[in-house]
Amino acid sequence: MAELKLVVFDVDGTLVDSQDDIVSAMATAFQGIGKPVPSRADVLGIVGLSLPAAFEKLAPELYPEHGETLVEGYKTSFMTSRKLRNSTQSSPLYAGALDAIKRLHVQDNVLLGIATGKSRRGLDHLLDAHDLRKYFVTAQVADDHPSKPHPSMLEQCMYDAGVEASQAVMIGDTSYDMDMAANASMASVGVAWGYHTVQTLQERASVVIDDFGALDAALDKIWSKTT
Incomplete structure (x- = not known):
């Protein structure tokens, strides 16, 4: 298995x-x-x-x-x-985001989580609006943890999923996400379409992708180094 x-x-x-x-x-x-x-x-x-x-x-x-x-x-x-x-309408999904989530979700050995600076109320509303709640086994918010880049949210995600850091990856658009992953001893994927510059991400991320279509290959590359 x-x-x-x-x-x-x-x-x-x-x-x-x-x-x-x-x-x-x-x-x-x-x-x-x-x-x-x-x-x-x-x-x-x-x-x-x-x-x-x-x-x-x-x-x-x-x-x-x-x-x-x-x-x-x-x-x-x-x-x-x-x-x-x-x-x-006010917080639309990026192109390819839902398809990427679905592709990962159907894999028997992959679990999905969330680590966000949003409040629980804000995240719940968003997940329900986009009908995303069913895809995630753990969702950590700013209400319950120190702010990023403290690793607390990722540590709780790994605990909930029963997965070690060597088999976990953080996906985000900011230096705070990349630094949080590093602080949790996790690999990270930076996304080029977000709010921090690609250069900032490249200085910290394991890999940076330009669109969600490249996510699967990026994850395979990261995990191939841990097996």
Whole structure:
């Protein structure tokens, strides 16, 4: 019997393109305290971190006094936007994402997981909107763990799946995902369509892919080195 393997996906910037909602919610949060809104590039640069860590990185001088207000302002704006627009429209799946998930899911020795900076409420809503919940055996969120790149989320994914780090791979679009994988002693696949530059990913990832069609070969290459 083939050895059990685990593939863990990041969500924002990897499976779904949620940048418009994220940028809009960030703008609302900063406007709510009467402060300048960070640039779109700066906002997308912190996607993947937990909200407190994201705001602390975006506005370290404001965070001590306004951190909680910024977090709550973001959450309220994001939830309001979600009510106005269906998540399949506001956070659409990237091309090829669903097919890639299905291809991996039908393999008897491959389990799928999620490690995301989203809240549990946000992830649940997204999984239900896209009918993805059935594919994943474990889903870890920022509510329950330290922010990326701490390895806690991946360690819990591996524990839930019963898979060792040598047979697990993290797939993500940011340096936080790649560093988290390294901190968990896991290999990683960077995706070129997300929110961090390809150069940043190439410095950290085991391999970087340009589209989901290349994922299977990338995983086979990684796993061939561990057998």
